[in-house]
Amino acid sequence: MYAILDIETTGGKFNEEGITEIAIHKFDGHEVVDTFISLINPEQPIQEFVVRLTGINNKMLRNAPKFYEVAKRIVEITKDCIIVAHNSAFDYRILRTEFERLGFDFERNTLCTVELSQQLILDQPSYSLGKLTKALGIPITERHRANGDALATIQLFKLLLAKDTEKSIIQSSIKYFDRRLEKEKLNNLINEIPNVLGIFYVHDTNGKVIFIGKGKNIKAEINNLFIKTTRRAVKIQERAVSVSYNKTGNELFTRLKFYLELESISPKFNFRKTFKINEDNFNNDNFIIIEKGREIEENAIILIENNVVISYGYTNLAFQEDNIEILKTVLTSIKENEIAKSIVKNYLNKSKVKKIVRF
Numbered sequence: 583m584y585a586i587l588d589i590e591t592t593g594g595k596f597n598e599e600g601i602t603e604i605a606i607h608k609f610d611g612h613e614v615v616d617t618f619i620s621l622i623n624p625e626q627p628i629q630e631f632v633v634r635l636t637g638i639n640n641k642m643l644r645n646a647p648k649f650y651e652v653a654k655r656i657v658e659i660t661k662d663c664i665i666v667a668h669n670s671a672f673d674y675r676i677l678r679t680e681f682e683r684l685g686f687d688f689e690r691n692t693l694c695t696v697e698l699s700q701q702l703i704l705d706q707p708s709y710s711l712g713k714l715t716k717a718l719g720i721p722i723t724e725r726h727r728a729n730g731d732a733l734a735t736i737q738l739f740k741l742l743l744a745k746d747t748e749k750s751i752i753q754s755s756i757k758y759f760d761r762r763l764e765k766e767k768l769n770n771l772i773n774e775i776p777n778v779l780g781i782f783y784v785h786d787t788n789g790k791v792i793f794i795g796k797g798k799n800i801k802a803e804i805n806n807l808f809i810k811t812t813r814r815a816v817k818i819q820e821r822a823v824s825v826s827y828n829k830t831g832n833e834l835f836t837r838l839k840f841y842l843e844l845e846s847i848s849p850k851f852n853f854r855k856t857f858k859i860n861e862d863n864f865n866n867d868n869f870i871i872i873e874k875g876r877e878i879e880e881n882a883i884i885l886i887e888n889n890v891v892i893s894y895g896y897t898n899l900a901f902q903e904d905n906i907e908i909l910k911t912v913l914t915s916i917k918e919n920e921i922a923k924s925i926v927k928n929y930l931n932k933s934k935v936k937k938i939v940r941f
Contacts, residue, residue, distance in 0.1 A: 583608065583609070583610055583611075583662060583663045583664070584608070584609040584610075584611070584663055584664050584665075584666045584693070584739070585606050585607070585608055585609070585659060585660040585663035585664070585665050585666065585690070586606070586607045586608075586609050586666045586667070586732055586735050586736050586739060587604065587605060587606040587607070587660075587665060587666070587667050587673060587728075587732055588604075588605050588667060588668070588673065588728045588729070588731040588732040588735060589601055589603070589604050589667075589672075589673045589676050589677070589728060590602045590603040590604075590632075590636050590638060590726070590727065590728050591624075591632070591676060592624050592626055592627065592628045592629060592632060593628065593629030593631065593632040594626075594629055597675075597679050599624075599676060599679075600622075600624025600625060600626045600649075600680075601622045601624055601649060601676060601677075601680060602621065602622055602624050602628060602632075602636070602638050602643060603620070603621050603622060603636075603638060603727065603728040604618070604619070604620060604622060604652075604656070604728055605617075605618070605619045605728035605729035605731075605732040605733075606618045606619075606656065606659050606660065606732070607732055607733070607736055608659055608660075608663060609666075609736060609739070611743065614736065616659055618652075618655055618656070618659050619728065619729050620646070620647060620652055621638070621642065621643055621646035621647075622643070622646055622647065622648070622649055622652065623643045623644070623645075623646040623647065623648045623649075624643065624649075625648060627640060628640055628643075635726050636726045636727060637726075637727070638727075649680050649683075649684075650684055653680075653681065653684060653686070656677070657686075657688070660690055663690065664690070664691045664692065664693055664756060665677075665690045665691070665692045665693070666692070666693045666694075666695060666735065666739055667692070667694065667695065667735065668694070668695045668696055668711045668731070668735050668738070669694060669696050670692040670693060670694040670695075670757075671692075671694065674690070674692050689759040690759060691756050691757060691758050691759055692756070692757045692759075693752065693755060693756055693757070694755070694757075695735055695738050695739055695742065696709050697755060698739075698742045698746075698751065698752060698755055699714060699738070699742065701751050701755070702742050702745040702746060702751060703718070703741075703742075703745070711731060711734060711735065711738075712725055714738070715734050715737070715738060718738070718741065720734055720737045720738060720741075721734070722734040764819060764820065767822075768808040768819060768822065771804070771808075771822060771824065771825045772801065772804055772805050772808060772825075774825065775800055775801045775804055775825060775827055776800075776801060776827075776829075777799050777800075777801045777802070778799070778800060778801075778827075778829050779797070779798050779799070779800070779829065779830055779831065779832070779833070779836060780796070780797075780800050780827055780828050780829040780830045780836065781794060781795070781796045781800070781827065781828050781830060781836060781839055781840050781843070782794070782795050782796070782800045782803065782804055782825055782826070782827040782828075783825065783826045783827065783849075784807075784818055784821075784822050784824075784825055784849075784851075785822070785823055785824045785825070785826065786821045786822070786823055787821070787823045789824075791847050791849050792818060792821055792822075792849050792850045792851050793807075793818050793849050793850075793851045793852055794840065794843055794844060794847065794849050794852055795807060796836050796837075796840040797836075798833075800827055804825060807819075808822075814851055817851065818851050829876040830876065830882075831873070831874050831875045831876040831877075831880070831882050831896075832873040832874045832875075832882055833929075833933070834871070834873055834882075834884070834925075834926070834929050834933070834935065835873065835882050835894070837925050837929065838884070838894060838922060838925050838926065839894075841918075841921055841925055842916065842918055842921065842922065845918050845921060846917070846918070858924065859920050859921070859924050860923070860924040860927045860928055862927060863889050864886060864889055864927065864930075866886075866940050867886075867887075867888055867889045868886065868887050868888065868940065868941050869886050869938055869939060869940040869941065870883060870884070870885055870886070870909070870938070870939045870941070871883070871884040871886070871926070871930075871935050871937075871938055872935070872936050872937040872938070872939065873935050873936045873937075874936055875896050875898070876896065877898075879898050880896055880897070880898040881896065881897055881898065881936075882894070882895075882896055883895055883896065883897055883909065883913060884926060885906075885909055885910070885913055886926070889923075890919050890923065891916055891919055891922035891923045891926055892910075892915065892916060892919070893909075893910060893913035893914055893915050893916055894913055894914060894916060894922075895912060895913035895914045897909070897912055897913075906941065
């Protein structure tokens with residue numbers, strides 16, 4: 583059973599909007615079996631641009647019921663239903679916010695006809711309700727009014743149900759309020775990561791890195807990220823398709839690689855902070871830092887020349903470490919020299935390394 587709905591709001595700041603109109607049609611997959619349509623008094627002014635868009639003004643809502651007066655009816659008509667809306671994330675968020683103000687947890691599974699249309703009706707120039715329904719020949723009366731848009735969404739959803747011939751796309755697109763499918767996906771991603779010191783990369787559906795993290799135990803760090811409920815963490819969780827990682831072998835390399843890659847990759851969901859540059863010079867102009875590598879008999883090498891951190895990497899051959907020209911070929915060059923120098927300088931001021939070789 584589905585509850586196909588549309589909501590109009592006052593506009594305004596995120597999570598401060600109020601509902602001005604709601605239309606809900608209970609749909610059994612074939613026909614509408616129950617309907618609830620009402621203006622709502624939001625008990626706050628409507629933004630002027632919303633008045634122009636919807637035609638709903640404050641005067642019209644003066645004698646309309648307040649949300650708490652219709653809340654029970656909304657609960658009843660949506661009970662045991664999947665909420666369906668065009669951009670369901672918006673409508674569901676607005677409903678949940680209103681119920682939270684009443685101290686009630688409103689939890690329903692949802693389906694988004696925007697996302698379904700993108701999978702089942704390909705190559706459309708726009709997936710907005712107005713343009714999509716026009717392209718499909720679905721009439722809309724009273725555009726930007728709750729019932730007009732809800733009725734158009736019903737016709738669109740009927741078309742989507744018919745196009746999903748194997749009944750798999752719609753089923754797999756349901757967003758469960760308990761996030762069961764997402765939790766399963768995230769658990770599978772976590773299980774692929776070892777308990778090692780290093781750096782991890784969260785990738786989206788296109789393989790793009792959207793977040794970089796680091797830690798002494800990256801499996802635990804990823805787990806912490808995937809159980810957080812902040813807006814940023816939830817967005818990462820929703821977009822995460824794969825996770826890759828690099829073992830680093832030591833804390834200095836972890837810090838160095840993490841900050842250098844933050845600078846070069848600029849992942850969407852990492853906080854951007856101005857790195858404080860340590861302008862102090864090293865005690866020597868030319869030296870090599872040798873630290874513990876990722877495996878036994880491997881060393882992690884940082885090359886400093888003319889007081890500049892120029893490259894870093896791993897080697898397990900002594901003759902490579904003894905020959906600067908070979909080292910320069912083997913190691914990875916560093917472009918962000920000031921950041922690298924600050925990281926190395928700050929680390930050396932506080933911690934010991936395995937070995938320093940001056941030349």
